[in-house]
Amino acid sequence: MRGGSSWVGVVWRGLGKKTSHSSYSSPPKYPSVLPDAWIPSTKHHRLQSSGIFPSGHTAAIIDGKSIARDIRFRIAGEIRRAKAATGKSPGLAVVLVGKRRDSKTCINIKLRACDEIGIATLIAELPENCTETELLDVVSGLNEDPSVHGIIVQLPLPQHLDEEKIMTVVSPEKDVDGFHPLNMGNLAMRGREPLFIPCASKGCIELLLRLGVEIVGKKSVVIGRSKIVGLPTSFLLQRHHATVSTVHAFTKNPEQITSQADIVITDVGIPNIVRGHWLKPGAVVIDMGTNLVKDPNSRHGFRVTGDVCFEEAIKVVSAITPVPGGVGPVTISMLLSNTLDSAKRAFGFSST
Amino acid sequence: MRGGSSWVGVVWRGLGKKTSHSSYSSPPKYPSVLPDAWIPSTKHHRLQSSGIFPSGHTAAIIDGKSIARDIRFRIAGEIRRAKAATGKSPGLAVVLVGKRRDSKTCINIKLRACDEIGIATLIAELPENCTETELLDVVSGLNEDPSVHGIIVQLPLPQHLDEEKIMTVVSPEKDVDGFHPLNMGNLAMRGREPLFIPCASKGCIELLLRLGVEIVGKKSVVIGRSKIVGLPTSFLLQRHHATVSTVHAFTKNPEQITSQADIVITDVGIPNIVRGHWLKPGAVVIDMGTNLVKDPNSRHGFRVTGDVCFEEAIKVVSAITPVPGGVGPVTISMLLSNTLDSAKRAFGFSST
Numbered sequence: 001m002r003g004g005s006s007w008v009g010v011v012w013r014g015l016g017k018k019t020s021h022s023s024y025s026s027p028p029k030y031p032s033v034l035p036d037a038w039i040p041s042t043k044h045h046r047l048q049s050s051g052i053f054p055s056g057h058t059a060a061i062i063d064g065k066s067i068a069r070d071i072r073f074r075i076a077g078e079i080r081r082a083k084a085a086t087g088k089s090p091g092l093a094v095v096l097v098g099k100r101r102d103s104k105t106c107i108n109i110k111l112r113a114c115d116e117i118g119i120a121t122l123i124a125e126l127p128e129n130c131t132e133t134e135l136l137d138v139v140s141g142l143n144e145d146p147s148v149h150g151i152i153v154q155l156p157l158p159q160h161l162d163e164e165k166i167m168t169v170v171s172p173e174k175d176v177d178g179f180h181p182l183n184m185g186n187l188a189m190r191g192r193e194p195l196f197i198p199c200a201s202k203g204c205i206e207l208l209l210r211l212g213v214e215i216v217g218k219k220s221v222v223i224g225r226s227k228i229v230g231l232p233t234s235f236l237l238q239r240h241h242a243t244v245s246t247v248h249a250f251t252k253n254p255e256q257i258t259s260q261a262d263i264v265i266t267d268v269g270i271p272n273i274v275r276g277h278w279l280k281p282g283a284v285v286i287d288m289g290t291n292l293v294k295d296p297n298s299r300h301g302f303r304v305t306g307d308v309c310f311e312e313a314i315k316v317v318s319a320i321t322p323v324p325g326g327v328g329p330v331t332i333s334m335l336l337s338n339t340l341d342s343a344k345r346a347f348g349f350s351s352t
Numbered sequence: 353m354r355g356g357s358s359w360v361g362v363v364w365r366g367l368g369k370k371t372s373h374s375s376y377s378s379p380p381k382y383p384s385v386l387p388d389a390w391i392p393s394t395k396h397h398r399l400q401s402s403g404i405f406p407s408g409h410t411a412a413i414i415d416g417k418s419i420a421r422d423i424r425f426r427i428a429g430e431i432r433r434a435k436a437a438t439g440k441s442p443g444l445a446v447v448l449v450g451k452r453r454d455s456k457t458c459i460n461i462k463l464r465a466c467d468e469i470g471i472a473t474l475i476a477e478l479p480e481n482c483t484e485t486e487l488l489d490v491v492s493g494l495n496e497d498p499s500v501h502g503i504i505v506q507l508p509l510p511q512h513l514d515e516e517k518i519m520t521v522v523s524p525e526k527d528v529d530g531f532h533p534l535n536m537g538n539l540a541m542r543g544r545e546p547l548f549i550p551c552a553s554k555g556c557i558e559l560l561l562r563l564g565v566e567i568v569g570k571k572s573v574v575i576g577r578s579k580i581v582g583l584p585t586s587f588l589l590q591r592h593h594a595t596v597s598t599v600h601a602f603t604k605n606p607e608q609i610t611s612q613a614d615i616v617i618t619d620v621g622i623p624n625i626v627r628g629h630w631l632k633p634g635a636v637v638i639d640m641g642t643n644l645v646k647d648p649n650s651r652h653g654f655r656v657t658g659d660v661c662f663e664e665a666i667k668v669v670s671a672i673t674p675v676p677g678g679v680g681p682v683t684i685s686m687l688l689s690n691t692l693d694s695a696k697r698a699f700g701f702s703s704t
Contacts, residue, residue: 164544180537181534181537181538181540181544182533182534184537185533185534185536185537185538185540186533186537188537188583188587189533190579191516191579192533216602219604225542225590227541227542227543231540231541235540238598241600242602243597243598243599243600243603243604243609244597245595245597245598245609246595246596246597247595248593248595250569250593250595252569252571252595257571257595257597
């Protein structure tokens, strides 16, 4: 981590190594003006079959890593074209308060992805005990900085800081996480266009559409209603005209509702909470959970798992994302996509 | 209508006659800081039984008029206390473009309600062919006017005007309709507090809570997803921890989903679309539809009806709002409530 000695270390990290796909010149995939329904790449991705599918007994495993690679490949090309036309590169700023190891890991994944693709990055580090004013000043400075096109305030923040207040101070024009209430309101209201859609939700719909899953009119259940995953995912499904039900901690018989759904999205944070009998035969499942469970056989003593009991689910559903390797890598790609969109708006660059 | 000759007529209407409840001094009912879940009056209202209820064959008819009267009575007292303490009265401005008869009727109902309760009103009238700039200038002027605490732009606007853009120009601090995307986003996101909740949605929850209907964990279906009724109502039900499903034009077998719901809210705009067999025995139904149907026996040749086939529904459900006389009058009361809240914030007046 750079600039750790001062109370706030702000370091621009140089543009990373060029992606290996430097000769690619596909048409633009991410329009700066969002249509009523999010329209991702039109290319349908081949499912990585688990072998027995489509005999009906084992689901196709959705290969998020491969899809993420494809998206990044296209974004890298777009960044090169923007640079060639304007001489400028997109810039992403990450604000980190404290030294939580999981936050640092998360940030490093994002920064590495930016490096690989040609997005400049900046880290603003503040100590665990910083004041709200100090943090707000940093965010305000980034709002004003013309070389910054996207700002992420890494969550969770220490408890003495008002997370809601700070997320509102991030300029809606640089809110690449899509968590500002103005962007969230514009996402919820059909006929309006948010500047950014939260990355995990955008990734979820990207997967469904790439796989050719029909969403219009389909019964869809979102399990969990967090502001950063479940809630915006339900908005996006709604924009695609799914019939959406939200299941949460107060829902009685969640398995009864879930078992009627053609599309199931989980955002719970409890390993294996969604069992095989919760799922309708042939359903498509996107598992957004990222849970650490102890595993003495793993190098670090734990492994990452989702919300869905994978072993049971694959015997029931038609397709499912694994954890890890499912929606996670696509979520990171959507952060890159949002940052590119923001930069294009700032540059006045359109690839049409 | 005043000031009709100039292209924009802005006329402050004087404070109306005093309400007859002048000696009332109940505790404040509408906190300026909205809790996570909207908490209306604690008083449970007696259902106006249709006679056979609770024998199980005919529903209780929810008496919206009586509940609305009770709410206005309390608001009138609060306005008097605010005036006594600050010397000021709340002010509501209505912007009307064109001469649609239904819009004028709607506005007159709102203005009369304001008059009765002690809210000053102002009408800004613009001709049907006004430009967007002219309309935006009027709204901006009202945003700046310290005597205006609430602004309503009467919908629908003529087609050449960008409704979404204009609704965004209304200051979120005076957005008593609650349609600004910032207020909508803050309503959708738990842990945040919108300055205003859309009036029909607020009225719907007010009715449910006054009637003692348990919402937490209940299966709730909102039929229709308009930005001004269905969508915010689903947010508000969600805030009260209902399990919410949204049914709309693309939903297959809407009656199948609806028939599982303990609470059904309709916002469709099609008379009698919700039939008796759509409803679960014992459900509570709030009919938000306001549809004009031809009726040669009526004085005007038509009558107002809701979305629910009332005659069939009352044989199935436990309670239902009639149309007219159900949620409509309560919606108007919520507009008064929102205007009062806004004025209290502007006055720095708290009745605690």
